[in-house]
Amino acid sequence: MNTYSRMRRAATLAAIALTAALAVTACGSDSGGDDDTRSSESSGSYPVTVDSAYGQISLDKEPERILVMSPSYVDMLSSIDIQPVAFATGAIPAADFDSNYPWLAGRYEGEVAPELVTSEFKPSLEKIASYEPDLILGHTWTIPEDMYDDVSAIAPTYVSTDDGSATTEWTVDMKAVGELTQQTQAVDVVLADFDAQVAQNKERVAQLEGRTFNSVAVREAGYQFGSGGWLALLGLTPGQTQGSYTDAPLSPENLDQLSADVLLAYVFNDSDQAKLESDPRFAELPASKNGTVIFGDPAMANAATFPAPGALTYLMDETVPSLEASTLNKAGQ
The missing domain is CATH 3.40.50.1980 (Nitrogenase molybdenum iron protein domain)
Known part of the structure; x- marks a missing residue:
């Protein structure tokens, strides 16, 4: 499967009637509980190293300008009270983002930036660099391996190993985000709420x-x-x-x-x-x-x-x- 076919399909769902490679995914919970259950401070120290699809990445200090290449990371970050500086939407115009992703309406402060992805559905290196990020989050279908070196030269880049085949793969990314931002305690709360939400709905x-x-x-x-x-x-x-x-x-x-x-x-x-x-x-x-x-x-x-x-x-x-x-x-x- 072409590395960008999933992104192209997902980005144009309404227009092309789900030619998206619709992921086989898990079900989950709300944004993770009350704010007073989360630490507003880092729960660890730097440097930190995590595994990703193209190898390990390391951060020497807490990231302050996180740029993300898919809406799922906006969701994950906002659930632990962190805001990306900007995020990609695929081909969906910024004005249409909230209607296509209603669960994120009112939860983000960063710039909605469709231009982070080119018309060929590739990362725009120039646009990414313009935000001066200190951490980039993406997937293999938003940051293909042949462009990884160029993207990671701008900032340390975490690429998910999720190919849509595992029902809980998104939790691996959630934990990695917690490690990279040193908000592991906050992530634990989100995942505990997830388990409770699933149990309630299953009942x-x-x-x-x-x-x-x-x-x-x-x-x-x-x-x-x-x-x-x-x-x-x-x-x-x-x-x-x-x-x-x-x-x-x-x-x-x-x-x-x-x-x-x-x-x-x-x-x-x-x-x-x-x-x-x-x-x-x-x-x-x-x-x-x-x-x-x-x-x-x-x-x-x-x-x-x-x-x-x-x-x-x-x-x-x-x-x-x-x-x-x-x-x-x-x-x-």
């Missing part, structure tokens, strides 16, 4: 434990698999027919193969949802009969693609109430 849908899910984006060519792995922390498992986002879309005539107990369908306009619901076979799907069909919008797709505490809390807030009220969940109560 609300206890009768879905072990049930299966299909997760697809509704596209003209059919149904593109992806972006549902975070449901695993609610006790759900992939259905037999659940594919990967790298697979070819399921053709419309095979709609009946979406046979899991729960169906998460990302739609990007009213006509796509109406077309799906008007298909007579849709009403016969197990999820339709169970009352467990969830329609997701571009913001939900972004939340699944860029996992972090606020994003994952947003996903649970958007999905757990309807799952809790479903016939399938209530049947065993």
Whole structure:
């Protein structure tokens, strides 16, 4: 997979109806508890060294101008009361950022800077350098290996090893952010809140434990698999027919193969949802009969693609109430 294909797809979710490589991610909690539970001072000392995708990086002092190359780090940093100086949005204009990432609205103070990424979906070295960062945070699909030396020459650069294949990989990044900022105690609070939030939501849908899910984006060519792995922390498992986002879309005539107990369908306009619901076979799907069909919008797709505490809390807030009220969940109560 091209190193920038995930970024290109995620950055244009609304326009291209989820051609994003929607990550298989975890579910998570809110921003991490009350401010008085966190230390406002560093919980360790420098220098500090952490592992990243392209090798270890070291900081000699506390970073004061952190620049980030994806919204997930804005989420992580704000959850421990740290603000980046600027952050990339992919191809999403600054004016549209809050509507595409509503869980971050009001949580950031740094500049929304789409220009950190070029029209070729590569890091803009000139724009990055203009912010005079002392720490850069990114992923392999925002900072490819062949540009790492150039980016890290501007400032120490942490690159996540998360390729979207692990349900808890974002917590590795969260802990690394804690080490780099020496806010490990604050991160521990965030992760403890995450565990508590997951446990509470899992209890609300206890009768879905072990049930299966299909997760697809509704596209003209059919149904593109992806972006549902975070449901695993609610006790759900992939259905037999659940594919990967790298697979070819399921053709419309095979709609009946979406046979899991729960169906998460990302739609990007009213006509796509109406077309799906008007298909007579849709009403016969197990999820339709169970009352467990969830329609997701571009913001939900972004939340699944860029996992972090606020994003994952947003996903649970958007999905757990309807799952809790479903016939399938209530049947065993």
